[in-house]
Amino acid sequence: AQSVSQHNHHVILSEAASLELGCNYSYGGTVNLFWYVQYPGQHLQLLLKYFSGDPLVKGIKGFEAEFIKSKFSFNLRKPSVQWSDTAEYFCASSMNTGFQKLVFGTGTRLLVSP
Amino acid sequence: EAGVAQSPRYKIIEKRQSVAFWCNPISGHATLYWYQQILGQGPKLLIQFQNNGVVDDSQLPKDRFSAERLKGVDSTLKIQPAKLEDSAVYLCASSLDQLAGGQIRGEQFFGPGTRLTVL
Numbered sequence: 001a002q003s004v005s006q007h008n009h010h011v012i013l014s015e016a017a018s019l020e021l022g023c024n025y026s027y028g029g030t031v032n033l034f035w036y037v038q039y040p041g042q043h044l045q046l047l048l049k050y051f052s053g054d055p056l057v058k059g060i061k062g063f064e065a066e067f068i069k070s071k072f073s074f075n076l077r078k079p080s081v082q083w084s085d086t087a088e089y090f091c092a093s094s095m096n097t098g099f100q101k102l103v104f105g106t107g108t109r110l111l112v113s114p
Numbered sequence: 115e116a117g118v119a120q121s122p123r124y125k126i127i128e129k130r131q132s133v134a135f136w137c138n139p140i141s142g143h144a145t146l147y148w149y150q151q152i153l154g155q156g157p158k159l160l161i162q163f164q165n166n167g168v169v170d171d172s173q174l175p176k177d178r179f180s181a182e183r184l185k186g187v188d189s190t191l192k193i194q195p196a197k198l199e200d201s202a203v204y205l206c207a208s209s210l211d212q213l214a215g216g217q218i219r220g221e222q223f224f225g226p227g228t229r230l231t232v233l
Contacts, residue, residue: 032219043117044205044207045223090156090157092156099145099162099164099169099170100209100219101159102147102157102159104156104157104158105156106155107155
């Protein structure tokens with residue numbers, strides 16, 4: 001069965017600091033990987049996704065993630081965070097067959113102080 | 115483009131009562147999903163529809179939860195009777211299916227959710 005682990009539950013950073021949020025998945029087969037973000041009072045929205053190809057994926061708002069198959073990881077990075085990046089971030093996976101069934105991690109709450 | 119609509123936004127009921135949630139997906143999206151998000155956890159898929167047929171309901175507690183998607187557009191999720199542990203945000207999402215690389219792919223767009231409190 002699929003599962004997704006996010007080990008950082010709460011992260012506090014100052015503006016301009018670099019960000020890396022960890023995500024590990026467990027599934028023996030080929031997976032699709034996603035990062036979603038939920039800003040305060042807003043809907044969940046897709047930041048970036050990986051299906052195949054270049055393991056370094058660039059998303060919206062300057063975020064990127066790297067798929068490392070040997071480590072079962074898909075960590076989210078941003079070189080310099082802004083106060084507006086304060087949000088909850090969810091990593092998710094789906095199997096690379098059939099219909100997409102997303103399995104989410106528990107989320108990481110990021111607080112960026114100005 | 116209008117997003118996924120859900121109502122009500124908030125609902126407070128007592129245990130053993132029944133409750134229903136409504137979702138209107140983005141126009142043209144064939145696939146509709148209902149997720150349950152308990153406080154401190156990520157969303158968990160309850161049921162997935164492809165048009166008006168159920169694709170996956172393996173995590174739906176069928177003794178108390180039911181869902182339908184008549185005519186392949188709007189959907190309702192019902193809980194009867196509710197338990198305290200059903201307190202959560204219920205999210206609806208929809209996607210425009212695209213066949214690529216041998217699988218169905220499509221970004222899931224989420225609605226604002228319905229926050230249910232069971233007392």
